[in-house]
Amino acid sequence: MRKFTQIDGLVAPLDRANVDTDAIIPKQFLKSIKRSGFGPNAFDEWRYLDHGEPGMDNAKRAPNPDFVLNQPRYQGASILLTRENFGCGSSREHAPWALEDYGFRALIGPSFADIFFNNCFKNGLLPIRLPASEVEALFALVQATPGFKLRIDLDAQTVTRPDGKALRFEVDAFRKYCLLNGFDDIGLTLRHADKIRDFEARRRIEQPWLFA
Amino acid sequence: MPKTLYDKLWEDHVVHVEEDGTALLYIDRHLVHEVTSPQAFEGLRLAGRKPWRVSSIVATADHNTPTDHWDEGIKDPISRQQVETLDANIHESGALAYFPFRDLRQGIVHVIGPENGATLPGMTVVCGDSHTSTHGAFACLAHGIGTSEVEHVLATQCLLQKKSKAMLVKVDGALGRGVSAKDLALALIGRIGTAGGTGYAIEFGGSTIRALSMEGRMTLCNMAIEAGARVGFIAVDDTTINYLKGRAFAPLGDNWDRAVAHWRTLVSDAGARFDAVVEVDARSILPQVTWGTSPEMVTDVKGRVPAPEDFADPVKREGVERALQYMGLTPRTPIDRIAVDKVFIGSCTNSRIEDLRAAAAIAKGRRKADNVKLVLVVPGSGLVKRQAEAEGLDKIFIAAGFEWREPGCSMCLAMNADRLEPGERCASTSNRNFEGRQGNGGRTHLVSPAMAATAAIAGHFADVRELI
Numbered sequence: 008m009r010k011f012t013q014i015d016g017l018v019a020p021l022d023r024a025n026v027d028t029d030a031i032i033p034k035q036f037l038k039s040i041k042r043s044g045f046g047p048n049a050f051d052e053w054r055y056l057d058h059g060e061p062g063m064d065n066a067k068r069a070p071n072p073d074f075v076l077n078q079p080r081y082q083g084a085s086i087l088l089t090r091e092n093f094g095c096g097s098s099r100e101h102a103p104w105a106l107e108d109y110g111f112r113a114l115i116g117p118s119f120a121d122i123f124f125n126n127c128f129k130n131g132l133l134p135i136r137l138p139a140s141e142v143e144a145l146f147a148l149v150q151a152t153p154g155f156k157l158r159i160d161l162d163a164q165t166v167t168r169p170d171g172k173a174l175r176f177e178v179d180a181f182r183k184y185c186l187l188n189g190f191d192d193i194g195l196t197l198r199h200a201d202k203i204r205d206f207e208a209r210r211r212i213e214q215p216w217l218f219a
Numbered sequence: 220m221p222k223t224l225y226d227k228l229w230e231d232h233v234v235h236v237e238e239d240g241t242a243l244l245y246i247d248r249h250l251v252h253e254v255t256s257p258q259a260f261e262g263l264r265l266a267g268r269k270p271w272r273v274s275s276i277v278a279t280a281d282h283n284t285p286t287d288h289w290d291e292g293i294k295d296p297i298s299r300q301q302v303e304t305l306d307a308n309i310h311e312s313g314a315l316a317y318f319p320f321r322d323l324r325q326g327i328v329h330v331i332g333p334e335n336g337a338t339l340p341g342m343t344v345v346c347g348d349s350h351t352s353t354h355g356a357f358a359c360l361a362h363g364i365g366t367s368e369v370e371h372v373l374a375t376q377c378l379l380q381k382k383s384k385a386m387l388v389k390v391d392g393a394l395g396r397g398v399s400a401k402d403l404a405l406a407l408i409g410r411i412g413t414a415g416g417t418g419y420a421i422e423f424g425g426s427t428i429r430a431l432s433m434e435g436r437m438t439l440c441n442m443a444i445e446a447g448a449r450v451g452f453i454a455v456d457d458t459t460i461n462y463l464k465g466r467a468f469a470p471l472g473d474n475w476d477r478a479v480a481h482w483r484t485l486v487s488d489a490g491a492r493f494d495a496v497v498e499v500d501a502r503s504i505l506p507q508v509t510w511g512t513s514p515e516m517v518t519d520v521k522g523r524v525p526a527p528e529d530f531a532d533p534v535k536r537e538g539v540e541r542a543l544q545y546m547g548l549t550p551r552t553p554i555d556r557i558a559v560d561k562v563f564i565g566s567c568t569n570s571r572i573e574d575l576r577a578a579a580a581i582a583k584g585r586r587k588a589d590n591v592k593l594v595l596v597v598p599g600s601g602l603v604k605r606q607a608e609a610e611g612l613d614k615i616f617i618a619a620g621f622e623w624r625e626p627g628c629s630m631c632l633a634m635n636a637d638r639l640e641p642g643e644r645c646a647s648t649s650n651r652n653f654e655g656r657q658g659n660g661g662r663t664h665l666v667s668p669a670m671a672a673t674a675a676i677a678g679h680f681a682d683v684r685e686l687i
Contacts, residue, residue: 100365216470
């Protein structure tokens with residue numbers, strides 16, 4: 008997994024609540040058996056005027072000029088500013104894969120859906136929860152300031168605005184440790200292989216019907 | 220100290236705890252389908268790892284499979300490749316059970332687990348699918364995971380988890396005539412919102428829940444994720460145990476008796492403390508219909524489409540405006556004046572035998588309205604299909620002008636050929652009314668099976684209670 012330490016990134020605002028993972032990556036793209044290449048189809052139904060299907064040359068499709076991420080000022084954004092309950096719905100990890108492949112490294116919003124939130128950390132994508140009032144202020148600043156950037160420091164757990172105001176965020180210590188180091192969860196878990204085997208052996212005796 | 224059912228399920232699976240409370244939880248049952256597993260098997264191969272315990276795996280192909288012309292196979296080449304990839308991966312790894320495309324026991328992963336007794340009380344159950352919460356009906360700690368976690372479970376038989384907060388949703392009173400577990404789920408989501416359960420594990424309790432069949436409990440737990448909770452579960456009682464007895468993978472003999480004795484302990488202790496309690500009066504719930512693009516945008520069949528100005532919060536107001544535009548609805552329209560183009564009866568929410576019986580009871584001796592182009596009835600599994608046919612339900616549906624199909628996820632998410640065309644309006648027994656969910660530009664209204672059948676007959680949403 009790609010490490011996440013610090014970024015200075017251009018911010019793009021997606022000003023709607025309850026953005027679901029079907030919207031982030033529509034179902035027709037889930038037929039892929041790969042975990043890369045989803046970026047050009049992130050937000051496909053909002054982003055293009057035509058209906059997208061796998062295998063299309065996305066460069067030849069007409070972008071929807073009304074969709075915020077298509078505006079020239081947000082090209083190259085690596086931070087997505089969102090509203091409540093971002094990533095709700097389907098557990099598809101294709102959603103964080105699409106966002107990461109698009110170029111996002113961090114998401115900032117008042118709340119995220121549980122499964123999506125968890126999936127982000129497996130892909131070097133940092134979801135940051137900030138109080139609704141701070142998010143509201145960031146939306147106002149982004150809209151008012153072309154080229155608006157934020158600095159995110161995972162080690163310090165801060166989002167710093169251009170005016171110097173630093174917003175502190177919470178992150179689980181274990182997730183932070185994995186993300187800072189780019190650690191593969193499976194490798195870390197397998198350090199406890201003996202414990203897992205012991206647990207399993209005990210369980211086989213206590214609840215044998217689970218091992219039929 | 221009295222414990223919640225959640226405490227008990229959690230503590231029974233903790234292998235190791237990190238300093239910050241992140242726990243390594245042991246996984247008893249791993250359900251696998253074709254869409255969210257290929258990258259996990261590939262990752263395992265690339266790292267030179269083997270599955271930890273293949274007897275925990277129950278697999279099936281459901282999302283991409285067609286629901287008609289099975290003799291012709293899967294026509295869409297990329298869908299076919301995904302299903303064949305699952306065939307190859309399971310062939311290589313092994314599994315407790317694999318129900319491939321066209322197998323009699325193939326079906327929606329959340330239907331086949333319980334009906335084969337592969338979902339047992341007290342288990343941790345995971346699947347790369349958010350509706351894994353369904354299995355909570357059996358007092359399981361069951362939730363959806365991403366593909367990286369599918370790989371993690373394959374490789375280690377464990378999952379890294381932080382414990383959630385505990386919420387009790389206590390439902391009392393009898394559900395009215397024509398009102399089902401689906402209406403209860405939608406009414407609850409309408410009240411607490413789609414993020415109402417975020418960060419919580421929900422236990423459903425109270426006299427209404429005790430009176431629900433296992434099918435009804437599965438419908439309710441299935442929708443916990445639409446309320447934001449990854450897990451929703453229900454304590455064990457006689458209904459649970461009676462359902463499981465004699466199922467293919469249920470324990471036998473002494474093991475059955477030992478298992479039942481253990482399962483009886485899977486209830487919240489008297490006086491156990493919850494972080495939040497929501498009380499619902501079941502008697503107040505009427506048949507529900509969603510009008511928007513989020514399951515929380517719901518009202519009852521006697522209600523009207525709201526107007527954006529009814530909502531004070533500007534973000535919410537804008538969301539309602541956008542939803543009404545997408546849905547092609549005018550504020551204040553009575554729900555029962557909204558005409559439908561298609562009807563879908565199926566999905567992991569409502570495709571079990573009881574759901575089909577409820578729809579058939581309405582369809583019996585009636586015909587679909589002329590303006591309704593298609594009524595799809597898609598049983599949850601081959602076994603459900605066989606049972607329905609033994610009861611003659613297929614003949615009732617066909618006589619009513621409905622289509623009787625092969626099992627699968629079908630038009631719940633439209634990964635196969637079953638889908639809405641842009642602008643089409645559908646009464647659907649599925650779980651999500653998101654933009655484009657049932658097909659690009661399609662308009663989904665979530666309802667119960669009886670309400671879906673009623674809409675098919677009337678040609679518009681109508682009160683099921685007038686037909687029973």
